[in-house]
Amino acid sequence: MTVTETDLSPDGEFSPGMSPTDSAVVQSDRAELISAVTTIVSEHLPVFTDLSDAIWDHPQLRWEEFDAVERQIAIAEQHGFRVNRKLGGIPTAFSAEFGHDGPVVAVLGEYDALAGLSQASGSTSPTPDPENTTGNGHGCAHHLLGAGSLLAAVSVAKYLQARGLQGRVRYYGCPAEEAGSGKAYLVKAGAFEDVDAAVTWHPVPNTSTRQWLSLANINPVFHFRGVAAHAGGAPHMGRSALDAVELLNVGVNFLREHMLDTSRIHYAITDAGGESPNVVQSQASVYYLVRAKTVREMRELYERVLKVARGAALMTETELTVEIQGATAELLPNEVLERAIHSITEHVGPVPFDDADEAIAKQFLSQYPESEVAAVRQRYGIPRDDYATLHGTVPALTPSVPRHQETGSTDVGDVSWVTPTVQIFSASMAMATQAHSWQWVAQGKLPAAHKGMAHAAKVMASTVVELLTDATLLSRAKEEFREVTERMPFSSPIPDGVVAPPLRGSND
Incomplete structure (x- = not known):
C-alpha cells in the first residue's frame, strides 16, 4: 500500500x-x-x-x-x-x-x-x-x-x-x-x-x-536566603527572603505589560519561610513557569524575569539561587x-x-x-x-x-x-x-x-x-x-548541565 x-x-x-x-x-x-x-x-x-x-x-x-x-x-x-x-x-x-x-x-x-x-x-x-x-x-x-x-x-x-x-x-x-x-x-x-x-x-x-x-516554556525555582531576626525587637538585623519573593512577583507584574500577548508567566510560592510573623523569614522560594511561542522568545523573556529576580535579591540584600526544574520546546x-x-x-x-x-x-x-x-x-x-x-x-x-x-x-x-x-x-x-x-x-x-x-x-x-x-x-x-x-535547527531548551530532578544528587 x-x-x-x-x-x-x-x-x-x-x-x-x-x-x-x-x-x-x-x-x-x-x-x-x-x-x-x-x-x-x-x-x-x-x-x-x-x-x-x-x-x-x-x-x-x-x-x-x-x-x-x-x-x-x-x-x-x-x-x-x-x-x-x-x-x-x-x-x-x-x-x-x-x-x-x-x-x-x-x-x-x-x-x-x-x-x-x-x-x-x-x-x-x-x-x-x-x-x-x-x-x-x-x-x-x-x-x-x-x-x-x-x-x-x-x-x-x-x-x-x-x-x-x-x-x-x-x-x-x-x-x-x-x-x-x-x-x-x-x-x-x-x-x-x-x-x-x-x-x-x-x-x-x-x-x-x-x-x-x-508554547515553549522553562520552569525555574527562585530560592532566596536572608537573615532571620526578631521582627519586633531587632527588625534592622533581618533580611527577608519573603520580601524578595514578593518584590519578584511585583516586578514580574510590571513586566507583563511589556511582553508579547502570546507569552505567559505563572508562579506558585512553594516556601513562604515559616508561619511566625514575628520572625523575619530567612528563606523563601517561588516556582515560576515562563512561556513563549518559540524557544528563542522564551529564553529572551526568561532572561528578563531573571533580571527581576536578581533585582529583588539586591533590594533585600538576600542571596539568590536558581534551580531549573525543566523546559520544553514548542x-x-x-x-x-x-x-x-x-x-x-x-x-x-x-x-x-x-x-x-x-x-x-x-x-x-x-x-x-x-x-x-x-x-x-x-x-x-x-x-x-x-x-x-x-x-x-x-x-x-x-x-x-x-x-x-x-x-x-x-x-x-x-x-x-x-x-x-x-x-x-x-x-x-x-x-x-x-x-x-x-x-x-x-x-x-x-x-x-x-x-x-x-x-x-x-x-x-x-x-x-x-x-x-x-x-x-x-x-x-x-x-x-x-x-x-x-x-531551523533544534536547540534543547534545557540548559546544559541540568538533569532531571530525580537524578539530582544521585550516584546512579
Missing part, C-alpha cells in the same frame, strides 16, 4: 495526479487495515480500560508515577514487549519495544496527575474523592493518554505478528509532562535518536487532527503525517457517543457560562446550530487556515523536533470542559472517556501500521521534517 501527500487532498480524498482506480485501491487497502486494527483494539480494550481506571484511582505527581509505571510494564511484558526500565536514568521513564527489524515508530504515553484536584468520579459538583488520600487528580486525563497509547502499541504488535510483517513499534512511558518536561529530558539524553516517527494523542473535548501549536507539526492520520480518522469515524453520554455531559456543560461554551464552539469551527454537548464529528483538515495557537505547553514539542511527530485529539469529555479542573477529573472514568480512548487507539494503531508498511509515506514525512529542521 502506498499513499503519498500528493495523491491525497487535505481531506484524504482523490485528487489530480492519480487515477480513480488507484484511489479506490488505496481506500480499499486502508479500509481493510483499519478494520483489522479496530478488531484487535476492541478485543483488548477491557484490559486497558481497567488500566486507565486503576491509574485514575492512584494519581501520582510528576517524577513519582511508580504505580502507573509498574502496571504498564506488567501489561507490556505480558504481550511480548522488551522493556527498558529507567530510560535516560529516570526512575519513572521506560520504553517497551516489539519487533526486531525495519523502521522504528514510537507511541508516546503519559501518566502523571496534578496536585489538589481530587474529585469523585462522575460527581457534577466539586466533591473530593473520599478514597483518595493524596489530594491529587487526573486533571489532564493522562491516565487515558498512557493506557490508550499502550493499547495502540500492543494492537500494532498483534497486527504485525499475525501477518509476519517487519517493523518495530516502541512505546515510551513518559513521566512528568506537567511542568516537568519528562520527554525533553529523554530527548536530551538521546532516547529518540533511532526513532523514524512518533505518534501520540491527547484526550480533549473536541476531536481534531490538525495539531495545535503550543510543537513542530508535520503536514504529511497530519494528512495521513486525518484520512485514517475519517475511516474510523467520530467517537461513538450515545444518548446516555450526552445526558451526563449536559450536566457538566451546565457548569460553564453560555458565553464560554459559545466561544469554544467558535474556536473549533463547530456550527452554531450544533448544540451537542459531546463532539461527535470529525472536522475537515484545512491546511489553508492558520493553526490554532494554544497558550499551554507540552513536552511532545521536544520529540517533534527530533523525529516527525503527529497526534490525534479525541473527544473524551463534554465540550468546553477546562483542563486542570475538577470537571475534567470527574469525567475521567465515564463511558465517554473510555470511548475517546478507544477511538484514539484505533487511529494511532492504524497510523503506526501504515508508517511501518508504507515506505513512501514515511519517507515523505521524514523529508518534510529534514527540510524544516535544516532551516
